[in-house]
Amino acid sequence: MTERRKSAGLPDKRRAIVAGALTLFARDGYTRAGLDAIAAEAGVSNRTIYNHFSDKAELFQTVMQESTQRVADTMVDIIDRHLSKVADLETDLVDFGLAWLAVLTSDLAPHFALIRQINAEMEHIPPAALALWRETGPGRTRRELAERLRRIAQRGDLAIDDPVRAAGHLMLLISADNLTDRADLHDEDALRAMVTAGVRTFLYGYKR
Amino acid sequence: MTERRKSAGLPDKRRAIVAGALTLFARDGYTRAGLDAIAAEAGVSNRTIYNHFSDKAELFQTVMQESTQRVADTMVDIIDRHLSKVADLETDLVDFGLAWLAVLTSDLAPHFALIRQINAEMEHIPPAALALWRETGPGRTRRELAERLRRIAQRGDLAIDDPVRAAGHLMLLISADNLTDRADLHDEDALRAMVTAGVRTFLYGYKR
DNA sequence: TAACTTCTACACCGATCGGTGTAACAAACC
DNA sequence: GGTTTGTTACACCGATCGGTGTAGAAGTTA
Incomplete structure (x- = not known):
């Protein structure tokens, strides 16, 4: 009843991904921060990230x-x-x-x-x-x-x-x-x- | 007659490597700057870098x-x-x-x-x-x-x-x-x- | 229950990267 | 001339990484 999910992804998963990505991007920088590590930090599958974002740059x-x-x-x-x-x-x-x-x-x-x-x-x-x-x-x-x-x-x-x-x-x-x-x-x-x-x-x- | 080369490398090659590495480290950062690119920028073989420096970190x-x-x-x-x-x-x-x-x-x-x-x-x-x-x-x-x-x-x-x-x-x-x-x-x-x-x-x- | 969406685990691909081994070549030194 | 030292080109290794394909589990909606 909250918001119609348009195309991809549950909002709380998305928030977890963004939060985890901030932590790792901040610590390791864009290049060093791996998507597997971000996924682990967010408590989310690697594949799920690509369900919310098209690629690393967009994330x-x-x-x-x-x-x-x-x-x-x-x-x-x-x-x-x-x-x-x-x-x-x-x-x-x-x-x-x-x-x-x-x-x-x-x-x-x-x-x-x-x-x-x-x-x-x-x-x-x-x-x-x-x-x-x-x-x-x-x-x-x-x-x-x-x-x-x-x-x-x-x-x-x-x-x-x-x-x-x-x-x-x-x-x-x-x-x-x-x-x-x-x-x-x-x-x-x-x-x-x-x-x-x-x-x-x-x-x-x-x-x- | 200039200086006794102690263990490894001609001084001018070394200077070229350091100069090229500065250029690429400055532009791309430590992680992004590849040793092949540095070698090319310095006009030097990849292998020669390891004749002057033990690894990327020391360079x-x-x-x-x-x-x-x-x-x-x-x-x-x-x-x-x-x-x-x-x-x-x-x-x-x-x-x-x-x-x-x-x-x-x-x-x-x-x-x-x-x-x-x-x-x-x-x-x-x-x-x-x-x-x-x-x-x-x-x-x-x-x-x-x-x-x-x-x-x-x-x-x-x-x-x-x-x-x-x-x-x-x-x-x-x-x-x-x-x-x-x-x-x-x-x-x-x-x-x-x-x-x-x-x-x-x-x-x-x-x-x- | 049936249809649909999303998440997960896993295998996988192609590319890049740091670093090494090797053999041939050039130049300086004895 | 022979030896030593440094450079080069090339092939190669293991690891990592961005990104994809897939099949099925989990949860939602009707």
């Missing part, structure tokens, strides 16, 4: 799209939750940054390993799929953050002439240590220090 | 080390050339940033594709090799930049209490657009605008 694209959607939703939610009403700007930005970084170690962590895979195999991915990912993933998140910064600046606290660029700066500064060498994402104190330093650089840099 | 490690060394040398040289004697801080930092970014599109470009591969396959690379890379590559470069910033700050222009973190911030801000979405690295004007914006954010953020 990968589906995994990429669904994971991107979910993470972008989470990120936008964090932005809205922390930056809709701003009391003390530095405090709120630091809290926002910590929530932002927490996603990297959450159950959404595999997504970011997947992004590193995409980044590496960029030249082997169809440009259209790449553009779609940029638009629905980092692009959307960045625009959302930019819009929030624009409103905050309008309130008179910051001087931002290019909100999108400023959003990029903030995102980078928040996770600076994490990007350059490897920060310990589980040391709460070091994490807060990193975020605070980044936020302060951002704030002083864009102070009116 | 990859050699490629990684040599490329890292060369790029780090280049980066340190750029730092020294632009930030030894500072006249106008913003101008000099922008010029430095542009020279820094120019490396990304130089003949050293494959190295950065290789780094993306490393970043993706991190969980499949021996931790010792990873640590060595961080130390001789980005670590060295970052420390060198940090030292320069420390001296500049000492001169009284900036307030930097953690030079290494500041160096990280500067490196990220310089290439901000390039890291978040894809900036056109060949549009000279857009490039200068990106670097200038990053440098200004850095300078205002660390202004004494």
Whole structure:
């Protein structure tokens, strides 16, 4: 009574396949991740995968799209939750940054390993799929953050002439240590220090 | 009369192999890059590769080390050339940033594709090799930049209490657009605008 | 019960890949 | 001239992988 199954596959099997594929694609990359291993991870027969997806490339694209959607939703939610009403700007930005970084170690962590895979195999991915990912993933998140910064600046606290660029700066500064060498994402104190330093650089840099 | 060949292989063949391997590892990644293709790219027999390297993993490690060394040398040289004697801080930092970014599109470009591969396959690379890379590559470069910033700050222009973190911030801000979405690295004007914006954010953020 | 859909297990194919063995050839060294 | 060393071409092995064919089991719908 739920949904008329159109042509192939039960929806829960499909979800299991996509979830298992995300795990293995994230860990091993597109080439290394074998379909037999994905089938085993999903608790599903090898043959069943081809009942839901025409080939490995289509499976990968589906995994990429669904994971991107979910993470972008989470990120936008964090932005809205922390930056809709701003009391003390530095405090709120630091809290926002910590929530932002927490996603990297959450159950959404595999997504970011997947992004590193995409980044590496960029030249082997169809440009259209790449553009779609940029638009629905980092692009959307960045625009959302930019819009929030624009409103905050309008309130008179910051001087931002290019909100999108400023959003990029903030995102980078928040996770600076994490990007350059490897920060310990589980040391709460070091994490807060990193975020605070980044936020302060951002704030002083864009102070009116 | 040059050098006593110790055990195996002529040095020029070896160099050709490493160069060809860099090209293919950078483009296709460790798994996708086949040894036959590498041999063809190097203009060398498949069998000859095994005369110089015991297996694919050792070849990859050699490629990684040599490329890292060369790029780090280049980066340190750029730092020294632009930030030894500072006249106008913003101008000099922008010029430095542009020279820094120019490396990304130089003949050293494959190295950065290789780094993306490393970043993706991190969980499949021996931790010792990873640590060595961080130390001789980005670590060295970052420390060198940090030292320069420390001296500049000492001169009284900036307030930097953690030079290494500041160096990280500067490196990220310089290439901000390039890291978040894809900036056109060949549009000279857009490039200068990106670097200038990053440098200004850095300078205002660390202004004494 | 009968018709239909989906899943599973298994065998299988062709291609690729990392790596080896071998024998012939070229060049440097004694 | 003879020996040694390195290179090459080629055939080959075992393993893995993407993908298919098939037959039957399991569950759903009428």
